Amino acid sequence: MSEQLTEKERKAQEQLAKVRHSMAHVMAEAVLEMFPTAQIAIGPAIENGFYYDFDLPRQLTNEDLDEITERMKKIIGQDKKFVRTVVSRDEARKRFSDQKYKLELLDAIPEDEEVSLYNQGGFTDLCRGPHVESTKELHADAFKLLSIAGAYWRGKETNPMLTRIYGTAWNNAKELRLYMEHLADIEKRDHRKLGKELDLFSLHEEAGPGLVYWHPRGARIRQQIENFWREEHYKNGYEIVYTPHVGKSWLWETSGHLGFYKDSMYPPMEMDNMDYYVKPMNCPFHIMIYQNSKRSYRDLPFRWCELGTVYRYEKAGALHGLMRVRGFTQDDAHLFVTPDQMDGEIREVLRFSLYMLHSFGFQEIKAYLSTRPEKAVGEQERWDAATEALRKAIEAEGLDYEVDNGGGAFYGPKIDLKIKDAIGREWQLSTVQFDFNMPERFKLTFVDKDGVEKRPYMIHRALLGSIERFFGVLVEHYAGAFPPWLAPEQVKIIPVGEAYFDYAKQLEGRLRQAGLRVSSDLGDDRMNAKIRNAQKLKTPYMLVIGEKEASGDLVAVRTRTGKQSTVSTGEFIKQVQEIVASKQQLE
RNA sequence: GCCAAAGUAGCUCAGCGGUAGAGCAGCUCACUCGUAAUGAGCAGGUCCUGGGUUCAAUUCCCAGCUUUGGCUCCA
Numbered sequence: 034m035s036e037q038l039t040e041k042e043r044k045a046q047e048q049l050a051k052v053r054h055s056m057a058h059v060m061a062e063a064v065l066e067m068f069p070t071a072q073i074a075i076g077p078a079i080e081n082g083f084y085y086d087f088d089l090p091r092q093l094t095n096e097d098l099d100e101i102t103e104r105m106k107k108i109i110g111q112d113k114k115f116v117r118t119v120v121s122r123d124e125a126r127k128r129f130s131d132q133k134y135k136l137e138l139l140d141a142i143p144e145d146e147e148v149s150l151y152n153q154g155g156f157t158d159l160c161r162g163p164h165v166e167s168t169k170e171l172h173a174d175a176f177k178l179l180s181i182a183g184a185y186w187r188g189k190e191t192n193p194m195l196t197r198i199y200g201t202a203w204n205n206a207k208e209l210r211l212y213m214e215h216l217a218d219i220e221k222r223d224h225r226k227l228g229k230e231l232d233l234f235s236l237h238e239e240a241g242p243g244l245v246y247w248h249p250r251g252a253r254i255r256q257q258i259e260n261f262w263r264e265e266h267y268k269n270g271y272e273i274v275y276t277p278h279v280g281k282s283w284l285w286e287t288s289g290h291l292g293f294y295k296d297s298m299y300p301p302m303e304m305d306n307m308d309y310y311v312k313p314m315n316c317p318f319h320i321m322i323y324q325n326s327k328r329s330y331r332d333l334p335f336r337w338c339e340l341g342t343v344y345r346y347e348k349a350g351a352l353h354g355l356m357r358v359r360g361f362t363q364d365d366a367h368l369f370v371t372p373d374q375m376d377g378e379i380r381e382v383l384r385f386s387l388y389m390l391h392s393f394g395f396q397e398i399k400a401y402l403s404t405r406p407e408k409a410v411g412e413q414e415r416w417d418a419a420t421e422a423l424r425k426a427i428e429a430e431g432l433d434y435e436v437d438n439g440g441g442a443f444y445g446p447k448i449d450l451k452i453k454d455a456i457g458r459e460w461q462l463s464t465v466q467f468d469f470n471m472p473e474r475f476k477l478t479f480v481d482k483d484g485v486e487k488r489p490y491m492i493h494r495a496l497l498g499s500i501e502r503f504f505g506v507l508v509e510h511y512a513g514a515f516p517p518w519l520a521p522e523q524v525k526i527i528p529v530g531e532a533y534f535d536y537a538k539q540l541e542g543r544l545r546q547a548g549l550r551v552s553s554d555l556g557d558d559r560m561n562a563k564i565r566n567a568q569k570l571k572t573p574y575m576l577v578i579g580e581k582e583a584s585g586d587l588v589a590v591r592t593r594t595g596k597q598s599t600v601s602t603g604e605f606i607k608q609v610q611e612i613v614a615s616k617q618q619l620e
Numbered sequence: 621g622c623c624a625a626a627g628u629a630g631c632u633c634a635g636c637g638g639u640a641g642a643g644c645a646g647c648u649c650a651c652u653c654g655u656a657a658u659g660a661g662c663a664g665g666u667c668c669u670g671g672g673u674u675c676a677a678u679u680c681c682c683a684g685c686u687u688u689g690g691c692u693c694c695a
Contacts, residue, residue: 092623092624093624094625095625179689180624180689180690181623181624181625181689181690182623182624182689182690182691183622183623183624183689183690183691184623184690184691184692185622185623185691185692188691188692189692190621190622190691190692190693194622194623194624194691195623195691196623196624197623197690197691199689199690225688229631230631236687238668238685238686238687239668239685239686242685242686242687288695289695290695293695294694294695297693297694297695313695314695316695345694345695347693347694348621348622348692348693348694349621349685349686350621350622350623350690350691350692350693351621351692351693351694352687353688357694442695443695444695466695493695527654527655529652529653529654529655530652530653530654531652531653532652557651557652558653558657558658559651559652559653559657559658560653560654560655561653561654561655561656561657561658562656562657562658563655563656564655564656564657565655565656565657566656566657567656568656569656575655577654577655578654579654580654581654589654589655591655595655595656597655
């Protein structure tokens, strides 16, 4: 199932990576022309482009980017050859004696590896390559410098901050244009922008950053998501639980959260000489329910789910719209299972997860299997068994997957599912995680057939992740044009004139009785303006009502996609109900 | 948290060392309308907050808060 590239595609990709990497060198040359004392760090090719990190004598402005661009164009036009030479370490050290970052990189190259330099005339870089033969292969009209950003040297928070310049580069001007259009599309779909335009939600710095306010229209969508979620959980053998928002410190000490994540938790509140913490996770609470009685192997598995709102102190600079917030609702569940049940339960969780994601319109899904890291709790056999269970489940579902060796949490291996949205971006939504830690820490037991108390296995899982984030992804995926089953308002009734206001209200009542989300526009705008307003809100159906419709029990349907038709009111209701029931998108 | 940029009306933005402007939205009035904006009028602002410089600060400087783009982080 994995993406197989043909030889030709692979070569084309390699070439483009070389172009981008070489662009980075050209940019470095241009920057050194402008700032001869600049320290240069690294400059790789990345997805869609390249960057280079510099330590510069002053801050860069956008005008500087223009000048760098002009200089790069000049360099490209000179047909400079990229020449590779292998040198000794001493030579390299001499060459870069005034470049401290390069010296550091040089020291990091293993003894048995060659040290190679690439030169294109005025610029030599310590570099493994590969590069294009000559700047002839680069296209002055197919690159663009995009942004200036700060980046830690070697990505380490404690290291100095360098100036990074990002650029994009392509094979020709047309590809660049398409990419720039893609960026514009991303901007149009931005959930923060659409959230305002469609009046879905807001954030209020004065009331607390990273905390989401759901407006009626956003809340309608959320209700649809949650209702569907609850129904499906009951259908799939889960029980819904509700747990508190705060708990005494011993809970978080026992769970280990205070030890590992204290900095990311909201500070405690003191009451009756006790510290209470706002929950950053739901698991300890579900565990309290588990411990409420002695559990038998006959009771297991327990599948307890909760739309649990948690609070985490995210760093100020990390907040981003709905995607990264400080208060969010996990569509959480914890499964307490016997070792025998593990395989089957994992398989079911995965199947359920895929079903949910498909229901929301995500078809392309990829799995990531993360295995035991260096530092981990739990015996090796349990890790092996759990990891195998995860792998078997992925393979049974025929999912394309990658293994992230050592990428698991310290308490257990996990599967993450990433979806691809309408414009090809990946978002991680579902996660299924084994936990060898909590049952141990809370000393969970069940009495097995043989009368012996044993540890249950515990599985954490979230299908949508956080409702806030999932909602943000949905907004961007659909660009705000939600399929009718999710749309906050499905139908807008637009009378052609005041004479039909009464009929509009009557029709509205009838549609509402039929379960549709509908309202009438009885303002004093002209019909055209009303259509425009409904269209801007991406309302799926607009019903224009006048004499013909009122007298014939008809509706003139205009969909937001621009299709028009006239059908009987009954027929319209039936059609919409069908589309809603089948969760189809409007065509 | 770190680097950089930004913060002016509900929204999108212009402007500027002499205490502010547009479009849209809102309100009022007129128009009574057949598939993406009818017209006119009115109202709306501690120019993010706190200091400093200055005769005078929304404008310049400093600090803070928030947002944006990255970096780091993300149980």
